[in-house]
Amino acid sequence: MIAAPAEIRFHPRPSVVNPVAVDAAAEPRPDHALMLAVRAGELDALGELFERHQGPLFGFLVKLTGHRAAAEDIAQVVFERMLKYRHTYRDEGSFTAWMYQLARRCAADHFRKSAAAPAAHDPADLQHHADEAPHAGERAAASDDHALLRAALNRLDRDAREVLLLSRFQELSFAEIAGILECSVGAAKVRAHRALHELRSAYFKLQKNPLS
Numbered sequence: 001m002i003a004a005p006a007e008i009r010f011h012p013r014p015s016v017v018n019p020v021a022v023d024a025a026a027e028p029r030p031d032h033a034l035m036l037a038v039r040a041g042e043l044d045a046l047g048e049l050f051e052r053h054q055g056p057l058f059g060f061l062v063k064l065t066g067h068r069a070a071a072e073d074i075a076q077v078v079f080e081r082m083l084k085y086r087h088t089y090r091d092e093g094s095f096t097a098w099m100y101q102l103a104r105r106c107a108a109d110h111f112r113k114s115a116a117a118p119a120a121h122d123p124a125d126l127q128h129h130a131d132e133a134p135h136a137g138e139r140a141a142a143s144d145d146h147a148l149l150r151a152a153l154n155r156l157d158r159d160a161r162e163v164l165l166l167s168r169f170q171e172l173s174f175a176e177i178a179g180i181l182e183c184s185v186g187a188a189k190v191r192a193h194r195a196l197h198e199l200r201s202a203y204f205k206l207q208k209n210p211l212s
Contacts, residue, residue, distance in 0.1 A: 002054050002058060002072055002075050002076055002079075028048075029045075029048075031049060031052065031053075031095035031096065032093065032094070032095050034046075034048055034049050034095070035049065035082075035086070035089050035093075035095045035098070036089070036091070038082070038083070038086050038089075039086045039087060039089050043083065046079065046082060046083060049082075049095070050079055053096075053099060054075060054079075056170065057075050057078060057099065057100075057103060058071055058072065058075050059169075060100065060103065060165055060166075060169065060170055061074050061075055061103060061107060063153075063161070063165050063169065064107055064158070064161065064162060064165060065107060065110070066154070070110060070114075073110070074103065074106045074107050074110050075103075077106045077109075077110075078099065078102050078103050078106050081102050081106065082099070082102065085102075094176050094179070096170075096172065096176065097172065097176035097177075097179045097180050100166060100170065100172070100176075100180050101179065101180040104162065104180060104181075111158075148203055148206050148207055149199075149203060151202075151206050152199055152202035152203040152205075152206055153199060153202075155202045156195065156198055156199060156202065159191075159195075160191075160194070160195035160198055160199075161195070163177065163181065163188070163191045163192050163195050164192065164195045164196065164199060166180065167192045168196075174188045174189050174192070177192070
């Protein structure tokens with residue numbers, strides 16, 4: 001379980017407010033507005049960001065590192081750094097892109113400290129993305145496909161895996177990915193295209209010969 005940073009405190013809302021204020025309060029603030037509030041000193045706002053993003057962030061880090069315990073530790077560090085470096089968040093920034101940029105740096109720090117490369121993923125950690133409930137035969141085929149996909153993904157180096165996770169699993173725009181990777185949009189597209197080609201090659205190779 002990822003714990004909210006100690007600096008975040010949750011306070012009950014006032015019991016007496018006017019109807020207009022209630023209606024306004026009922027509208028959730030966008031991520032960008034919440035992070036601007038955090039930057040301005042409203043540290044409680046990070047609690048809402050934590051609740052919204054801890055799941056996707058943890059999933060990204062599990063797929064990137066292959067270790068649930070490491071992913072949990074890194075996710076904790078990411079939110080701690082959000083507090084520490086909140087003054088660096090830009091007025092025109094994208095919170096999601098900023099978060100994943102921090103996550104990449106925290107993961108890199110983790111690997112440097114542990115001197116360990118990402119290991120194979122736990123198959124249970126790579127979620128299925130189909131909304132429909134398929135029949136038993138379709139589920140079995142999909143399970144086989146996902147197993148091959150996981151194995152192929154594990155064969156990529158961390159940079160290729162990272163750009164695929166950001167573009168395909170986290171579904172970020174290439175403009176956001178470019179900001180995270182600190183490169184041009186064109187370069188981000190090239191890296192994603194190359195990584196996808198490597199993934200497809202590894203996938204079809206495993207499909208022909210699973211033991212290769």
